Amino acid sequence: MRRRAALWCLLAAPLTAAALEGGAGASDPQAGTPAxxxxxxxxxxxxxxxxxxxxxxxxxxxxxxxxxxxxxxxxxxxxxxxxxxxxxxxxxxxxxxxxxxxxxxxxxxxxxxxxxxxAPLYTGPLLGHIVHLVSHGGSTTLITTGENRVDALQPDAAGRPLLYLFDQDGPDLSSNVIGPAVPANGTLGAGREATLAAGDSGSAAFVVLDGRWGLAGINTFQATVTPKGGGPVGRLAGGIWLAPQxxxxxxxxxxxxxxxxx
Known part of the structure; x- marks a missing residue:
């Protein structure tokens, strides 16, 4: 990670909270889907x-x-x-x-x-995979959806796998927070790239392989990050990786x- 985490924020929020920034926006959940x-x-x-x-x-x-x-x-x-x-x-x-x-x-x-x-649990590898984010935060009727790429995994104090992290990439690589500024770490594009907002605690991060969905993580936090030499503040988010749990x-x-x- 080339920027230092400045503030960790739990994603709890009052009833009026919106959910997910970016992505596909709000929609009615569909029966028969993993979401x-x-x-x-x-x-x-x-x-x-x-x-x-x-x-x-x-x-x-x-x-x-x-x-x-x-x-x-x-x-x-x-x-x-x-x-x-x-x-x-x-x-x-x-x-x-x-x-x-x-x-x-x-x-x-x-x-x-x-x-x-x-939802079945996904217990395979997670680093570099695209996760499909689904949140009901702030609504009893609508879900918000989006995607992001898992940029890093973070261990706990004992070195055991614990967290997955992703950043919110903008239209160019200057917004990249985690990992090298290469095209593979860039945005997934409008309507796809999303990050967590207040109200998204407990929401889902799914992995889809060969058309099969598996629950890979529970989203729990967001953070602001600042570059060591100053500059624009970036954002990262993530949650608890379920395979080790x-x-x-x-x-x-x-x-x-x-x-x-x-």
Whole structure:
């Protein structure tokens, strides 16, 4: 990375927040698509996002639900006749206590209908892949979508894989924040290149390979970056890479975790 991170911002926001900057903009979610697994998640008077990964389990950012009373956490989808379910329990990743793994699983009081198929996890390599961003932030009815390229992976303090990062590339390479200023690191183009905005906590980052979608990450943060010698401020964003967290996710879904907040 050739610029130093100046400020990390969690993406929580009030109900009026917009979602995703750039990209394809807002649209109605479509049934039968992987994006249908993304719903709005209401917690602590904020409207963010969550992703169904099992008919009764939603994956989201830990800071979106940490400290919230589960019964006041509500997952909604405008699809399947308007599915609404409150939380039965919230499982915050134990690594959130140390400020590293911003991930949580929400168990719903009732399962989602078959018309809302869960998103499968993608556990393959992520660096250099294009991620498809889907957010319900700030709306219970509309999603916003866009794309970006994973420019870097960042380990935790113990050297274990943790975060994926991408920058917001403009029309020329002067806006490139992460990696060398070469055409491969440039913008994906208007209507595609997007970055995270306030309200996008818990939204989805999908990888598409051979037409098959997989949930690769949960978006959790944005940051401003400043060049060492001064100059224009750039932006980067990203979230929790799910492949290294797959074992924890599986344990919670099997009922083996003891960190639930009923």
């Amino acid at each position: 249908a697994a993304v719903g709005s998640l209401y917690a602590a008077q904020r409207l963010l996002s969550g992703v169904l990964i099992d008919r009764q389990w939603v994956l989201t950012a830990a800071h979106a639900v940490n400290g919230a009373v589960p019964a006041e956490v509500v997952f909604r989808s405008p699809l399947a006749g308007g599915f609404v379910a409150r939380a039965r329990a919230v499982h915050v990743h134990p690594g959130f206590v140390t400020g590293q793994v911003d991930l949580a699983l929400v168990q719903l009081e009732r399962p989602a209908p078959a018309a809302l198929p869960p 797959a074992a924890w996710i599986a344990r919670v879904l099997r009922g083996e975790a003891a960190d639930a907040k009923p």
